Amino acid sequence: MPGQVDRPVDQTGLRRLNLSRVxxxxxxxxxxxxxxxxRRTGLNKATTSSLVAELEQRRLVQLGAVVAGAVGRPSQPVELRGRAVCGIGLEINVNYAAVAVLDLTDQILFSKRVSLDVVALGQVAAIDLLADLATEAIGAMRDEGSWVAGVTAAVPGLVDAENGIVRHAPNLRWREASVAERLAGRLDLARESISVDNDANLSALAEHAxxxxxxxxxxxxxxGEVGVGGGxxxxxxxxxxxxxxxxxxxxMPLNPSPADCGCGRKGCWETQVGLAALLRAVADPGDEVHDSARDLEQRLRVIASRAADGEPRTRTAxxxxxxxxxxxxxxxxxxxxxxxxxxGGYFALLGEWLAEPARRELTGRVMASGSCRLVLSDLGFTAAVRGGAHAALDRVVADPSIAPTEVPHLGGIA
Amino acid sequence: MPGQVDRPVDQTGLRRLNLSRVxxxxxxxxxxxxxxxxRRTGLNKATTSSLVAELEQRRLVQLGAVVAGAVGRPSQPVELRGRAVCGIGLEINVNYAAVAVLDLTDQILFSKRVSLDVVALGQVAAIDLLADLATEAIGAMRDEGSWVAGVTAAVPGLVDAENGIVRHAPNLRWREASVAERLAGRLDLARESISVDNDANLSALAEHAxxxxxxxxxxxxxxGEVGVGGGxxxxxxxxxxxxxxxxxxxxMPLNPSPADCGCGRKGCWETQVGLAALLRAVADPGDEVHDSARDLEQRLRVIASRAADGEPRTRTAxxxxxxxxxxxxxxxxxxxxxxxxxxGGYFALLGEWLAEPARRELTGRVMASGSCRLVLSDLGFTAAVRGGAHAALDRVVADPSIAPTEVPHLGGIA
Incomplete structure (x- = not known):
């Protein structure tokens, strides 16, 4: 099992590990x-103070307001310093591109979303559009003196994260897209600070964080989107x-009716629970919910309001x-x-009507039932882009020694 | 995310980590x-030599035969010392109980298997029988001066590994069985060296190792056994x-014919591919392959020989x-x-006829096809018990400092 053995630990490595641990x-x-x-890190107090001092110098933590303790001296808590360091998340999907910037405390510093037809735009132009969104975000952050730890782009498809390549994104019609390399060529950031990942993976990271x-x-x-993804x-x-x-x-071949799937097979789970199946089930062609020129969230709200009114076809579907x-x-x-x-996705937006029947099946079918709860995301369609920004920050959390010890020159340092 | 942060690393911890790394x-x-x-561990040569010396003293490694190098001085390789340290795997299943002892190089030092009707025997007596098998193995190992690092028992069911409790093993009719505690009470070993795990988990570990x-x-x-398990x-x-x-x-609800499953539902995958489904498909009741008094492997060999002869019903099934x-x-x-x-299990024994149709479905259905191969286990029905023994050795591999520095007194030290 080569690869199983951890990285070596020497004195410098130990310091880095401990900075990261704090x-x-x-x-x-x-x-x-x-x-x-x-106490929580298991390190002694002198080491902890020295590590905190270095993290302060690198603008990753700060001392908060003094709190009077019940006994003994009042203490000054150590807290993450928000805005001095940030991570950028990008997302491309069938109908939109988006950017979000999070600080170390996962607060949103900047976000933007543009509607567009990604398939019509084509692979290269779409990546360049992501680069433009990132450039705008990086500029805004540097104007505020915030150091950009990295950029992570979310793509709905098979992503070779190690090499930053989207192998195949069927709904975007992308194949072998060298996203990280092209972004690196157009952004004022080092290649190793740029990564690409599957959108459901990044959403799972956001939910977890x-x-x-x-x-x-x-x-x-x-x-639940055009496809059904899992992280x-x-x-x-x-x-x-x-x-x-x-x-x-x-x-998963679960649909007893042999409906055609985009993948070329019949009866896939997506043909039962994907967005197209939902729209087909709730309304005939020509109904406003099928109007792809309208924003998806608006159309889903129409469905939600019909369900709330007790409209039988919607409720049954x-x-x-x-x-x-x-x-x-x-x-x-x-x-x-x-x-x-x-x-997440539309499953969350219509969760009020989907969750109960889903829970019934889970209760009846899960062997270790009772150990798992079904919950609705409250991140809406921003989970992937926020997960990307959070993941971009992981780089500095894993190795805080990469953060600069001085305020970067405005607009300068990558 | 509490629990995400690694254990603290101080100087003693660092030494332990580095012993383990070597x-x-x-x-x-x-x-x-x-x-x-x-070079491979990233440690310097002096540290490596000192670590190797300690591992030698703890009888975990030894120096092998001198090898003449192409250039420079001949070198003496460091190798794992096999028999001085061992791990014990136990297994209980519907029709048998087994024990296997592996050394650090995963060579079998001792093994034994007894046929029995575990359901008829009852939960407590069955665990005591496992204890007897372990006692026999421990005795044999101590007679040879081998130190027992630990014992891991494999059980087909839902196992709470952290607490050593089998929550539910439907095919054994076990519920809430405190296996680790009962074994500890009957074995001359410390409680923390005894663990319990699901049999498919341990088989997966064996395959991986x-x-x-x-x-x-x-x-x-x-x-493929009475149930179908995954690791x-x-x-x-x-x-x-x-x-x-x-x-x-x-x-998984995959069977288009609504056959009854032992779990109380219909159409489970087990009803298509489990052992009962196999036997039903290949022969009418009364046929010798249905004779549960006969050893399962023998009956599977009858099926294999019919398939080899081209018998149509067997081939189709x-x-x-x-x-x-x-x-x-x-x-x-x-x-x-x-x-x-x-x-593994019967899937491997009849793999010559099962693998090709299975591969066809995989090729047609896997999104990232080409990245995964389907292979037949060569561990037969011993995967779980050998995986258990390997897992029991993980304890000393994770922390070599628990190994004694002297040959244990024969029959004495736990």
Missing amino acids: LRTLRSDGPQSRALLA FGVAAGASDLLYLT VIADGRLVRGATGFTGEVGH LAEIGSALGVGASILVNVLNPTAVVL | LRTLRSDGPQSRALLA FGVAAGASDLLYLT VIADGRLVRGATGFTGEVGH LAEIGSALGVGASILVNVLNPTAVVL
Whole structure:
């Protein structure tokens, strides 16, 4: 098992590991005194103080307001310094491109979303548009003196994350797109700070970091869009698979009616629970919900309002889709045994009517039932882009020594 | 995300980590010179030599035969010392109990298997029988001066590995069985050296460590027995899930004929590809393959010989089961993206007829096809018990400082 053995640890490496340990503890557990930080990291107090001092110098942490303790001296908690360091998330999907910038505390510093027809635009022009969005965000951040730790782009498809290449994104009609390399060529950032990942993977990371099931060690994210995507967190880590192609859940052969799937087969789960199946089930062609010129969220709100009014066809369709969602989800829960299944995309927006029938199927079908809850994402369609920004920050959290010790020259340092 | 932060590293911890790193490198990459070991672990030569000396003193490694180099001085490779340290695997299944002892190089030092009716025996008596098998193995090892690092028992069911409790093993009719505690009470070993795990999990570990797909970072193990079990290795680590209940793959609702399943539902994958489905498909009641008094492997060999003779009913049944196996496996491959699917249990014994139809389905259904191969286990029905012994050795590999520095008194030290 080569690759199983950790990286070597020497004195410099040990310091780096410990800097990272302090930063991760603050990121996961929030502001705390140096004494508590020392206890939680297992490091001694002198080392902890020295590490905090270095992280302060690198503008990653700051001392908060003095808190009077119940006993003893008042303490000054150490907290993450928000705006001095940021990560940028990009997203490209069938109908839009987006950017979001998060600070170390996962607060949004900047965001923008543009509607467009990505297929018509073509692969190269679409990547350049992502570069333009990133350039705008980087400029805005540098004007504020914020250091950009990295950029991560979310793409709905099979992504070779190691090499930054989108191997195949069928709904975008992309093949072998060298996204990271092209972005690096157009951005004032080092190549190693730019990465690309599958959108469901990044959404799962966002849910794990700051969503409704934040902190769940084992989490399954399912998103309903044109396709149905899945992201898997196991034991606190994203499961990427051998070639980065996990979570392709949309093509489980579960539909008893042999409906044609975009993949060329019949009866895939997507043909029961994907967006096209939803729209077909709730309304005849010509109905406003089929008008692809209108924003998807608006159309979904029309469906939600019909369901709220008790419109029978809508209610029946959502109940059937909810059941089919539960049948598929139960397979994944039996395989992965997560604490939480988080529903995203349209599944969340129509969750009020989908969740109950889905839960019934889960209860009846999961072997270790009772150990898993089904919850609705509150990140809407921003999960992937925010997950990307969070992932971009992981670089500096893993190795805080890459952060500059001085305020970067405005507009200068990459 | 509490729990995400690594254990603290101080000087003693660093030494322990580095001892472990050297031992793991030897375990994964085989005998090698100290110079190569230093390069591979990233440690300097003086540190490496000092670590090797301590591992020698703890009887975990030894110096091998001198090898003349092409250039420079002849070198004496460092290698794992086999028999001085061992791990014990136990297994209980519907029709048998077994024990195997492996040394650090995964060679079998001792093994025994007894046929019995576990359901008739009852939960407590069955665990005591496992204790007897372990006691026999421990005695034999101590007579040889071998130090027992630990014991791991394999059970087909939902196992709470953290607490050593089998929550539910339907085919054994076990519920809430405190296996580790009861074994500890009857064995001359410390409680913390005794663990329990799901049999498919341990088989997956065995395949990953020394099976036909050894070293695959992402591996899916599927075993055909009374039930159909799965074990998942992702990024070199066993996926356990939130409560340890992963790999329950047998109840995917895939069978178009609504056959009754032991779980109380209809149409589960097990009803297509489990052992009962195989026997029903290949022969009418009364046929010798249905004689449960006969050893299962013998009955499977009868089926294999009929298939080899071209007997039409057998051939048709195996082709259909192989296809159904491929359909189910393709779901799991799309979710997990492993490098290899390893077939164990009866799937391996009849693999000559099952693998091709299964591969056809995989090729047609896997989104990232070409990245995954389907292979037959060569560990037969010993995968779980050998995986258990290997896992028991992980304890000393993770922390070599627990190994005694002197030969234990015969029969004495736990």
